[in-house]
Amino acid sequence: MARLAFNFLNTILITILWANTYAFTLNNSVAASFDMEAQDEIAVNVADHGCTNIDLTNDQFLSIIEEAVDTFWNRVHTSSLRLKKGGVSNVSTDFQTGLICTNPGESSCSINPALSVSSGILISCNTTLSNFTNNSVLAVSVPNNVSNAVIRGALILINDDSGNTFNGLSRTEKVAVIAHEIGHAIGLGHTELEDNLMLFESIPTRNALGWDDIDGVTYLYPVEQPISGCGSISTDFSTKGPGGLLPTLLFGLILTFLLCSKKVRKGAPLFLTLFLVGIKKIFFFTL
DSSP states (O other): HHHHHHHHHHHHHHHHHSOOOOOOOSSSSTOOOOOOOSSSSEEEEEOOOOOOOSSOOOHHHHHHHHHHHTTGGOOOBBBBBEEEEEEEEOOOHHHHHHSSSSSSSSSSSOGGGGGGSSEEEEEEOOOGGTTTTTTOOOOEEEEEEEEETTEEEEEEEOOSSSSSGGGOHHHHHHHHHHHHHHHHHBBBBSSSTTTSSBBSSOOTTOOOOOOHHHHHHHHHHHHOOOOOOOOOOOOOOOOTTTTTTHHHHHHHHHHHHHHHOOOGGGGGGHHHHHHHHHHHHHSSOOO
């Protein structure tokens, strides 16, 4: 009875660990995303008017953008999304002083058409505190030009009020904040899991994406696998790595020993659990 219970619990554990469960969220109801089939890269630009209370030039902002996309979003091999540092965009002063939503403070945003971004992602400093509620909010972002679940353009407003807290951040923190806001611009919402960039609150030591971030961007921007004719089976057993002949034989011998030996049979289910989870990590989540 005890062994039966152990095997039952072990089966549940395998199911939980192996299942494709997600904790990421989206910031819209239609899973909108940029069309990566129509373009190779999405440009992240800065508004030409600069900032009033943030000590960054446009060139310095572009440098932060480049580091943000290359350190975070462009490193996901399971995603087709590719971002690039853009340039300085000539836009109206509405982007510096206007409201991103015409109904500030509401749970859903009514997009202000005056701040619609025609293409790519635009980052602009904005001095209107109503956009941010208070100065603890570093920035706000929204895909504000969406058609048939395709994002045409997205806007990121940086809190440039006189009491903003963005200006006092280190460069590393600013890079992480910009990367987080780009996450919103490409369609992602927040997660509650602390080891992710898209956590709902800022953490100073962000330098990589978490599994939720990776799952989310892969969900919105999957890598399409091309169909290349008939399938084939290779007879070359010299291939190194997880699929090579020697590792396969080794794992087979270990599993056979565990399943056939009375002394260690009780530990076999636990070994199988760890084995399967390890294989999942190797094949599905390698960066």
